[in-house]
Amino acid sequence: MxxxxxxxxxxxxxxxxxxxxxxxxxxxxxxxxxxxxxxxxxxxxxxxxxxxxxxxxxxxxxxxxxxxxxxxxxxxxxxxxxxxxxxxxxxxxxGNAYYEGEPRVVIVAGGPGVGPAVAIAERALADGGEAAVVYRDEVPLHRARLDSLATAGATVHVLDAEEDLAPAVADAVSGTEDEQVFVYGFDGFVGQARAAIDAAGGDRTAAKVENFG
Ligand SMILES: Cc1cc2nc3c(=O)[nH]c(=O)nc-3n(C[C@H](O)[C@H](O)[C@H](O)COP(=O)(O)OP(=O)(O)OC[C@H]3O[C@@H](n4cnc5c(N)ncnc54)[C@H](O)[C@@H]3O)c2cc1C
Missing domain, CATH: 2.40.30.10 (Translation factors)
Structure with missing residues (x-):
């Protein structure tokens, strides 16, 4: 439109x-x-x-x-x-980095990337799928929706601004064939998220990535 x-x-x-x-x-x-x-x-x-x-x-x-x-x-x-x-x-x-009904979603989000993270996780659970969110920010937003996701069975990691992404990403990424990893955030965050996906044994080239600039 x-x-x-x-x-x-x-x-x-x-x-x-x-x-x-x-x-x-x-x-x-x-x-x-x-x-x-x-x-x-x-x-x-x-x-x-x-x-x-x-x-x-x-x-x-x-x-x-x-x-x-x-x-x-x-x-x-x-x-x-x-x-x-x-x-x-x-x-x-x-944009090309959006939810397309994948059965298991892992969303790695920095800053305002929490928006698509909670939205995709909620939609995946509503569709009967599985979801994991790794979210890093100076001041976390959407606490209530993140708590509801965790209660509904999603894996949720909320990290401090300086915290290493790698351990949480390693916990979230299962490497199963039906899993889709998403990354949303500003430029520096996206680079760190890609490195954490690599370190977790995931495929960074298969991740759907939206760089906020
Ligand atoms: C694909 C994509 C998706 C996005 N999704 C989101 C989202 O969901 N949520 C979200 O919050 N943001 C998102 N963004 C970012 C968003 O588009 C804006 O960039 C952001 O909200 C800032 O806009 P603004 O007008 O408030 O600030 P701007 O006016 O763009 O200014 C941003 C900062 O730059 C500084 N600045 C401006 N001009 C100059 C200059 N000439 N020299 C030095 N400093 C300068 C300003 O002081 C300010 O601190 C996304 C970006 C992209 C590319």
């Missing part, structure tokens, strides 16, 4: 510095958790566009994206202050 008007239905805090933005799904919108959309709005008289990854398990009536607000940024603080009913323009979905 190109440049469709969508309404912000709600903006909720999901932890210190993190928000979940719920948007109306336009008619005919089809997207999977892990794909991303481009959102545009006029901010302080200028047109600003940024891309955000879908963090809801489905997009049936509304969809969600999880944003780590950069106080110095142009767009994320504006989103954090947006009132319900505010209209933004959306294009998408885009």
């Amino acid at each position: 190109e440049d469709v008007a969508v309404s912000i239905e709600a903006v909720r805090s999901v932890g210190d510095g993190g928000i979940a933005v719920e948007l109306s799904s336009p008619s005919g919108f089809a997207a999977a958790p892990g794909q991303f959309v481009n959102l545009s709005a006029e901010v302080a008289g200028e047109e600003v566009s940024r891309v955000y990854t879908i963090s809801s398990p489905d997009v049936d009536r509304t969809f969600e994206t999880t944003v780590e607000v950069d106080p110095e940024g142009a767009f994320s603080p504006w989103l954090a202050e947006a009132s319900p009913g505010t209209t933004v323009r959306m294009s998408g979905p885009y």
Whole structure:
């Protein structure tokens, strides 16, 4: 879809510095958790566009994206202050690193990568599959959804910002044929996640990776 008007239905805090933005799904919108959309709005008289990854398990009536607000940024603080009913323009979905019904999912997430991580894990469990999440951040977001995932049987590792990814990734990656590993996060994190997948005996080239830049 190109440049469709969508309404912000709600903006909720999901932890210190993190928000979940719920948007109306336009008619005919089809997207999977892990794909991303481009959102545009006029901010302080200028047109600003940024891309955000879908963090809801489905997009049936509304969809969600999880944003780590950069106080110095142009767009994320504006989103954090947006009132319900505010209209933004959306294009998408885009991206190749998304859930496609794999029976076992392992998601390695840094920072706002927690959004697609919880969404994919929730969707996989709802589909009768297995899920493991390894999430590293300075201040963890989505604690309630991560706790619910663990209660529902998912493996969940929440790591401190400086913690080594390798042991948790080794615990999460089983190496079975029906397993798909996903990586979401900013550039430095993605490199460390790939190295941890290698160290765990996984295949980094088979991982579905979205680099947030
Ligand atoms: C595929 C993809 C998916 C993404 N998914 C998500 C997601 O799900 N959630 C999420 O939170 N983010 C995601 N991002 C990142 C997101 O698109 C934005 O980059 C992020 O929200 C910051 O936008 P901003 O407008 O708030 O900050 P920006 O205005 O882009 O600024 C970011 C930082 O750079 C600094 N800066 C800006 N310009 C300069 C300059 N000229 N010189 C020096 N410093 C400068 C600013 O001070 C600020 O600290 C994704 C990115 C990609 C590529």
